[in-house]
Amino acid sequence: MGELGTLLAPWQWAIMAALPVLLVLLYFLKLKRHPVEVPSTYLWKKSIEDLHVNSIWQRLRRNLLLFLQLLVLLLAIFALLIPYWGEGTTAGERYIFLIDNSASMSADDVKPSRLTAAKAQVTRFLEEEKRSQDAVMIISFSDTAKIVQEFTTSAAECQAALAQITPTTRRTSINDALSYAAGLANTPRASYDPEDEQAPEPLPAKLWILSDGNFTAPSFSLGNLEASYVPLGNNDVENLAIVAFSASRPDERSDQMQIFGRVENHGREARTALAQLLVNGQPVDVQQVDVPPGKSAGVVFNQRQVETAVLEMRLDVTDALAADNSAWAVINPPRRGKVLLVTPGNRPLEFALQTPRAQALADLLIESPDFLATDEYRQAALSGLFDLIIYDRCLPEPGAGSADAPTPMPQSNCWFIGLPPKLLEWGWKAGSPWPTSKVVGPQIIDLERAHPIMQLLDVERLLIAQAAVLTPPAGSVTLMDAIALQTANGNGGPQRVEVPVFAIAPRRGYEDAVLGFDIMTDDGNANTDWIKRRSFAVMVLNVLQYLAGGPNQGGADSLRPGQPIELQVATAGERLTVVTPSGREVSVQRSPGNIFRFLDTDELGVYDVQSEGNTVERFAVNLFDSQESNLKPRAELDFDWNKVPAATDARPQPRAGWKVLLLAALFVLLIEWYIYNRRVYL
C-alpha cells in the first residue's frame, strides 16, 4: 500500500466536507411524514412515549438508516476524490509518451481513429493521473520521430502539443523515437567511469508507447526507461489493402498496356471486393478480386497503350483503413532519351538514328572512338548522362595501365555492335583473344519476336558476311539465332553450328544488347545487307524505344509517403511548381546537378509537376506497405533486450479506488434498502 492520494483542490474538499453535515441537517428537517389515519393513536402514543422523552441525539442514536446514508455519502464523496493507491507516484516522475502517428494509426476500428484514441489516453493521463510535479515529454513517430513536447510539468502545454500530432500516411519506425527517449534517461555509454563529472546524471523515466506495434522492433536496450506498451486497435480488424499497382507494356504487344495490382487481405475472413480502374479519373474497367484471409491476390487490367495517363485503382470496400484502398500510377509522356553513338564511321546506322521518328525519341551525339579515352566520356558514363551508349566496333577503355582488364561499363544501357564487351559474363577471359571465335555467313534461323527489339522485323534471308560468336550470360535473351560454319580451331574442317548473333542481357538495372556482327566493316564495306532493308531502321527504332526510352513507364517508380524525389525535368526555369493531390502548390528550387528535390510527399495520390503552368511530369505516392496495412495490433514489443507486453491503459497502474468505493456505496445502499423494508434492527 503506497501513498494515498487524490487530485482535489481545497475548495472542492470544503464542498465535500459540507455534504454530510447537510445530510444530517436535512434529516432533521426532512421528516415530512406521510399522514395515515388510524382507529386510535392510543397505543402508538403509549409505544413512543419513551421515545418522546429522548432528545434529538437519542433520536439519531438508533437511526441506522441515517448512519447508512451517511456512509453511502462518504463513500461516494471518497470515490469522487478519485483516490488511488498502490504503486504511488512519488515526487517528480518523468513520463515519456511515444505516440505512433503512422498510416496504420488512421484506422478507424477504434472510433474515431487509433491516433485519436491514443491522444485521448494521454489526455486522460494528464487530467486524471498527472500531478503538478510530474514532467511529461511527448514524441510522435512515424518513419521519423518528432519531439512535439519537451519535458514539461504544464498539462496545458502537453495538451497543446497533443493537438499538433496529426495522422500521417507514413510507415512506422520507432528507432528515432526510442533514441530521443533514451537520450535523457540513459547516460551515454561512453561515460562508464563513476568519477566522470561530465557524465550527466541518468534520469529514469516511464515510457509509454501508444501504438499498434506494426513495426519491426529494433534491438534496443531500454536501460532506465520503464517501458509500457499500450496497443491500440482491435484484434479482429478487417482490412483489404492494395500493396502494388503498376502499369507496364507487355513485351509482346506494344500497343497494349498491362495494369497490375495486388490486393492483400489482412482480415480473418475471405473477402471479395470490386477493383475499379480509373484512367484520368474516368472509370474504365472493374474486376472482382477474391482474397483469402492472410493472403494476397492479383488483378490485371489490359488497356490500350496511352502516351500519358493517371491510373487509379480503387477497392470498393469498407474496412478499417481507407488509405490503402486506392492506388495511383502515372504514365508520363516518354522522355527524350540521350544517345551516344561511338563509331569510327557508320553512315547507315547514323542515318537510321536520325529518322524523324528516331529524333523524336532521342537526342543523338556521335563521337569517334577516341572520345572514349577522354575524361568527358568517363564523367558522362559514370554519371549516367546518356540513356544509351552505342559502341560500334569499339569498347570503352579499361583505364590507365592495364590493357587486359574487363571493360568498364557505363551507368547506362549499352548496345555493342560487332564487339561484345570484355566481361566474364560474356565469356571473356583475361589473356585470350577477343572475340574468341568468328563464324562466316551465318544464316538467321530464329528470332525472339516477343522481345520489343524484335517487333515487326522481317529478316528473312538476311545476308551476313561474318559474325562473332556470342556467349550470352545467364538471364540474357537471345534475340537472333543463326546457323553458321565455324572456322575450325585446329579441329579439321569447318563445322555447322548454331550460334546466337544478337542477344540482350541485364546488368545491374541496365541492359546490354550485343549484336554479334558488324554493320559496316572497318574498310567501309557493308558486312550485311540488312542496311538495305526497311527492317533495319525499324530495328534501330526498336532499340531506341527500348533502351533509350527513359525510366520505366508507369507506376514502377511509385514513391512511399515521405520519400523525397529528385525530379529531372527539362525546363529552363529556376523553379518548378508541384501540385499535391490536395491541390496545394509547392514551389521547388533548382538544386545543383540540374535536379529539383521535392520532399513534401506526405499525401497519397498523384502529384503534378508544373513548369510555367504546364504539367511536365507526374508522380504517384502510394502507401504500398504490407506492415502498415496489417492492422492487427501486436501483443508485445520485442526489443531483443527487453520484451514489453501489452498494457491495457495508459495509466501508471494506480488502482483507481473510486470504482471500488462506488461499488461499496452501492452495496451499502442495498443494505439500507433491505433494512428499510424488512425493518431489521441490528
Next chain:
Amino acid sequence: MPTDAPLLSPSFLAQLERLELVTRKVFRGRMKGERRSKRKGQSVEFADFRNYVPGDDLRFIDWNTYARLDRLFLKMFLEVEDLHFYALIDASRSMDFGEPTKLQYAKQLAAALGFVGLVRADRIRIETLGATDARPGPTLRGRASVWRMLDYLDKITPGDGVPLAKGVRDFCLRNKGQGVVVLISDLMDKAGFEDALRYLVARQMDTYVIQVLSQEELEPELVGDLKLVDCEDGDVAEITVSAPLLKRYKETLNAFVGSVREFCGRRGMTHILAHNQLPPEQLVVNYLRRRGLVR
C-alpha cells in the same frame, strides 16, 4: 357504514336457535319468561310451603296437606321469568376500521346474541354508546321482533364521538334494571376504560366485555415515516416505523389487553378478546359458550 352482507346468515341462525342466554346471577324479570326466578310465583315447579294467611289465593292451598294435618298450607311455586339482556355497542369512529369493520363485527355479535334472547323470550335491548334519552334503543321481546332488531342494527352508523365512560354512564342511567350486559367496544379511549367498566360493576349487572380489535391494530402493516392521525380526536403521533417500534407496540398492546382482562377478572366481569378476522359464528358458538354467556 353500508354492508351488503346480512348480519346473520341462515346457517348461523340455525345454530343460534339451539342456544340460550345464561346468566350467573338470577335477576328479577318484569314479565313471565322462560327462566326460573328467585321469586316464587306461578309455574309448574314446586318450591316450598308456607302458612296460609287470610287473603291468599285459595287456588294455591294444598288440600292434601290440609286433609292430613288439618292445617292450611299454601303451596309455593318457583316463578319463571324473563331475562334482561343489554347489548351495548361502541359506535365511535374508531370502530369504523378494519375489514370487516369492527362496528360491523360488533353488530353481528349483537344481532346473534339478541336473536338468541328473542327466541328464548328474553327482553332484549340494544343500544349504542352514543344513544341519548331522546332516542334510546328499542326494547324487544319475542321472536317476531327479530326484524326490528336487525333493522335497528342496520341503522347504526359510526360517528358518535362519545367518550366510553360517558356513554356507559348514560346507559346505566337509562337502564335501571338488572340483567346481562354485553359491551362490545375496542376500549381504545385515551381517558381509560376503567371508569366505564366501573359503572357497569356498580349496577351489579352480569357484564361481558367483548373487546373487538381489527387486524390492523393487532398486526400493523405500516412502513416508513408516518404521521398517525387519530380518527376521533385528530390527535397526531409521529412515528418512524422500525422493528423495535413495532415490537414495542405489540408489547403495549398486550399490556393493554392484559390490563383490561385483569380489571374485568377482578370485578367478576368476563373479558373476551375478539378480532375482526374471527368469524362471529365461531366466537358465539365456541368462545362465548365456553365463557358461559350462552349455552
